[in-house]
Amino acid sequence: MNFNAKYEETKKYFEEKLYSLIDNLSISDETLKTAMAYSVKAGGKRFRPVLMIETAKMLEVNIEDIMPFALAIELIHTYSLIHDDLPCMDNDDFRRGKPTSHKVFGEALAVLAGDALLNLAYETMLRGIGGIYKVNASRLLSRFAGYQGMIGGQATDVLSEGKALDEETLNYIHQNKTGKLITAAVLVASCVSGDKYINELRTYGENIGLLFQITDDILDALSTSNELGKTVGKDEKAKKLTFVTLYGIEKSKQMAQDCLNNAINAISDVDDNEFLIELAKYILDRKS
């Protein structure tokens, strides 16, 4: 099976589990459930769970053992988008071609739907927990999602808007805001396997995390709104420091290529690494 077909198959398998989780929430207030489901079902690449599941398969972890973590990481990603889109944060009206949560449900419910999805991530993970390997995996995900990880990156991003930033701060923001959850996807799979190839996968994860952000910045600078399904050219308008505004398009493309090479080299000795190598290439070549 080629890469695209395999990606779509895993994505479809994952989305069935995700939608089943959301549809079966026993919840008194239908509006809260609707708001939670709206963002969860708004589409997206399901990049983090697909990466986690395929890493787990590569490491011969049972799919039932990894699934609670795959659901959790996508729920964490989804809650962070709802809160990121709020008027007080990025103030985005569209996400994945659809009105953002607060445009549909109001700000108060968007805040609460985000909170509920973060909490549901942990509830789901805790249901699947047992044994020290999975406990370690949960601990890692909680660290990478929190103040030392994704939220740390978001906070520095918010606080530095409109300021003259240096390279170090840009790197910190992206290593954390985008990179930590992508790195967590591979490391959680390694933890559940009993730390197989954990150092190789950390290097791979950090590099594709950076690659993901650089190509995001390039896409924002070059694409049309229609292709991305969200407001583009926003970064420049908001005077946000990005890889493109700091280094220009050509150097950014070179940096992306370096990240790809580093990622591929890191896992070159790992058995059954084909999917992860193709996935890294796909990040560089993607159009949205």
Place this chain on the structure above:
Amino acid sequence: MNFNAKYEETKKYFEEKLYSLIDNLSISDETLKTAMAYSVKAGGKRFRPVLMIETAKMLEVNIEDIMPFALAIELIHTYSLIHDDLPCMDNDDFRRGKPTSHKVFGEALAVLAGDALLNLAYETMLRGIGGIYKVNASRLLSRFAGYQGMIGGQATDVLSEGKALDEETLNYIHQNKTGKLITAAVLVASCVSGDKYINELRTYGENIGLLFQITDDILDALSTSNELGKTVGKDEKAKKLTFVTLYGIEKSKQMAQDCLNNAINAISDVDDNEFLIELAKYILDRKS
């Protein structure tokens, strides 16, 4: 030692651990840490952790075993207050006599500080986890904090503002928004002990949760802003349905007394129940 002295001793012990946790966060962005610490250190009764710790002592659980959960429940309570105070939610300028988080740090950082504290609650709990009893305790806390619990109550509360509400909805809101986390405090201790007196403690927890909310509503209707350290008389201004606006002061007082009696009766056969009985009485008699 009398009740007040014991309460203060446990509160002081807990706050030392809580402040140590916050002060030792290794965090790149000082502003995020400052915002997290600001709300955590803003004071408060520490009602939920004190209740949990004293319940654990009553059930002969080691204090080291309950502490991660006591820290987690206070962090969850604190994040929920930050988000509740936001302009899009209750729009409160003061909390515990101090400006609310978004008044000091701006809305974006208040959202993120709340997210970070919720995440830190789970990170802290997961660090303390091991064995099925503690896993069960974490699962219970995640359920009671989430869409079926506290957040469910907050959502129904937000959605019903300005609407004509019935008794059933009022009860649902308060059983969940306030009651679930208070009930969780005693049930988590029971889970960690291996489910000792779990049914008795559930009835106790549900009744003191309701008692807590009824006395809150009575205090809001009767107190001055100075005594409570927050804006009062707000409920009536906001046309919020409360126990007082629905039943009047006298009937509310009677309901509070009934809750107290039910709580005390529920645990009358439990050994060493003195503190929990005094605590229930204290909720009814409190002035803030």
